Amino acid sequence: MVVAPHFLFKNLIMLVISSWNINSIRIRLELVSRWLDIRHPDVILFQEIKCQTDEFPYTFFLNKGYESIVLGQKARNGVAIIIKKKFFKKEDKRINNHINFNDQSRFLCYYISLLDIYICNVYVPNGNPVIDADKYNYKIEFYSKLKRFLKSFIDKEKKIIIGGDFNVIENTKDVKNFKLWENDALGKLNIRKLFREIVSLGYSNICRFFYEPGEKYSFWDYQKMSWEQNNGLLIDHFLTSPIILDKVLNFGIDTEMRGLNKPSDHVPIWLNLNI
DNA sequence: ATGGTAGAAGGTCTA
Numbered sequence: 001m002v003v004a005p006h007f008l009f010k011n012l013i014m015l016v017i018s019s020w021n022i023n024s025i026r027i028r029l030e031l032v033s034r035w036l037d038i039r040h041p042d043v044i045l046f047q048e049i050k051c052q053t054d055e056f057p058y059t060f061f062l063n064k065g066y067e068s069i070v071l072g073q074k075a076r077n078g079v080a081i082i083i084k085k086k087f088f089k090k091e092d093k094r095i096n097n098h099i100n101f102n103d104q105s106r107f108l109c110y111y112i113s114l115l116d117i118y119i120c121n122v123y124v125p126n127g128n129p130v131i132d133a134d135k136y137n138y139k140i141e142f143y144s145k146l147k148r149f150l151k152s153f154i155d156k157e158k159k160i161i162i163g164g165d166f167n168v169i170e171n172t173k174d175v176k177n178f179k180l181w182e183n184d185a186l187g188k189l190n191i192r193k194l195f196r197e198i199v200s201l202g203y204s205n206i207c208r209f210f211y212e213p214g215e216k217y218s219f220w221d222y223q224k225m226s227w228e229q230n231n232g233l234l235i236d237h238f239l240t241s242p243i244i245l246d247k248v249l250n251f252g253i254d255t256e257m258r259g260l261n262k263p264s265d266h267v268p269i270w271l272n273l274n275i
Numbered sequence: 276a277t278g279g280t281a282g283a284a285g286g287t288c289t290a
């Protein structure tokens with residue numbers, strides 16, 4: 001029996017999912033506005049919003065057509081998931097906040113029932129200086145909790161996309177001179193192993209299907225002329241469960257956002273999804 | 276080896 005293609009594909013939706021460590025949402029609204037007009041994302045994962053939950057610019061995003069789910073805190077960290085109104089339902093729930101501890105808002109997972117997809121926003125602790133056992137161990141603990149949390153989605157064959165700032169140099173080519181980073185909390189073997197242990201649960205690191213290591217970065221330090229010399233790091237990633245992987249059409253990094261006025265030190269990453 | 280920048284603070288801390 002022959003089935004017409006238009007019948008096969010009539011229910012497909014093309015989604016743009018993006019993630020951006022914004023380094024303060026409130027001073028970045030003009031930049032975000034310009035980027036929304038270019039990328040037209042359906043879902044945005046923001047990290048480092050650097051404001052309390054009730055200080056988030058909800059109205060700005062409502063006027064742009066988005067609902068906001070926010071977990072903020074005073075001065076630092078803070079994560080938010082922004083969703084186009086047509087995919088938002090009030091009854092949808094946050095899944096688990098057990099990864100947040102010591103009052104650091106770095107994790108937000110939300111189930112979008114209309115798409116049957118879990119969206120998981122992650123801001124992994126930096127972990128430096130390594131000599132400070134508290135900070136480094138906190139990062140290890142965060143990764144361990146994340147791994148535990150993400151295992152069940154593989155076991156239950158759920159559709160999940162995890163995006164964010166993982167603060168890890170996964171591949172030695174994700175930075176120009178890895179030697180300078182191998183004792184840093186981003187380059188330490190233990191941390192790189194923890195990231196790969198999560199991937200090994202069954203997740204796919206989407207950027208690896210579209211770029212060879214070394215071709216792209218997602219972060220450039222404000223200091224030492226890092227942007228001008230293209231001394232960046234690739235530390236922002238998307239992971240997906242197996243049943244999402246074959247629906248991913250494209251992945252990209254909006255590098256040009258780093259060169260505009262008052263940029264974040266990170267740029268947006270995004271993927272296209274047929275669902 | 277040191278300090279360089281940026282943001283939220285309104286003193287330093289984090290990155």
